[in-house]
Amino acid sequence: MGASVGTSFDVMGIGVNAQLDASVGGGMSVTRARGKQATRSFGLNVTCAPSGNVQQYDAHRKPVFDADGKPVNAPDKVDAYRFLSFHLGEDTEHFDTFFHKVVDPSWLENGTDPNAAALRQARQSDRKPPCWRVMHRVTFVSRLLPPVPPTDAPPLERTMRELDLDSNYELVRRLDPYVRAAATGRTELTGAVRTALGTYLPELQPHAEDVIAFLAQYYGVED
Structure with missing residues (x-):
């Protein structure tokens, strides 16, 4: 007994042709080819809700x-960060x-959670089949400065505190x-950046290179 199913579509300019051959013994083959036009795209919805408490x-x-009844922020707490999400193609790695x-080995081997049981059944350590991966990577972190710099x-930090x-x-x-x-x-x-500093924050002009460096990191601008 056997069956064959084929399909093709475009994802962000990449043509995808897939052929699935199934039989009693089981088997699958997948091929991909680059297309000239994109008719479909895919998206990734990410929900991120870190604590907003920096007091x-x-x-x-x-x-x-403080004396005016306003919350005092805690130095070194993260007040902002930026991350990017990557959709990586299938790979045994x-x-x-x-x-x-990623997975806690104790939870996987001894856990009674239905998800742990499902993963144990799906695991194929002898074959290590290629997997897709979604990776989130933090690319920028900002921390609160102390009210009085050490x-x-x-x-740069001392000048920033002088500018509030x-x-x-x-x-x-x-x-x-x-x-x-x-x-x-x-x-x-x-x-x-140099123009903006000269116009709006001239006190930071001596530290222009440092300002440019972390702005480049924030915007993801490469050299």
Whole structure:
């Protein structure tokens, strides 16, 4: 007994042709070819809800407020970060990554959770079949600066506190309207940042290279 099913479609300009051959013994073959036109696309919906609480707490776990009753932020807490999601093609390496680095081996082997049982049944360690992978990677992190910079703080951080900027992200927000359109290349971004600093934040001009560096990181602009 046997059956054969074939299909083809385009994903973001890549033509995909798939052929499935099934028989009593089981088997599958998949081929892909690049197409000239894209008729379909796919998307990835990601929900991320980290805690928005950056307030400082005392030794008794009570929130700290200043003399005006405003919350006092805790230094070094993350106030903003940026991540990218990647959809990676099938590879045997993804099988090893999933079972050896992602999944808790104790949960997998001894867990009573139905998901653990399903994974044990689906695992094929002898074959290590190629798997698809969705990877999320953090590309930018901003942390709150202390109200009074320590003596060994970088010069840029000391100047930022003098300007009442709480973090790198606050500086990004201040400059974003003037440099975002130029975040297409390092040369363009460098020129836009230097112009914006000279016009709106001249105190930071001596630290222009550092500002350019983390803005390039934030926008994902490569050298």
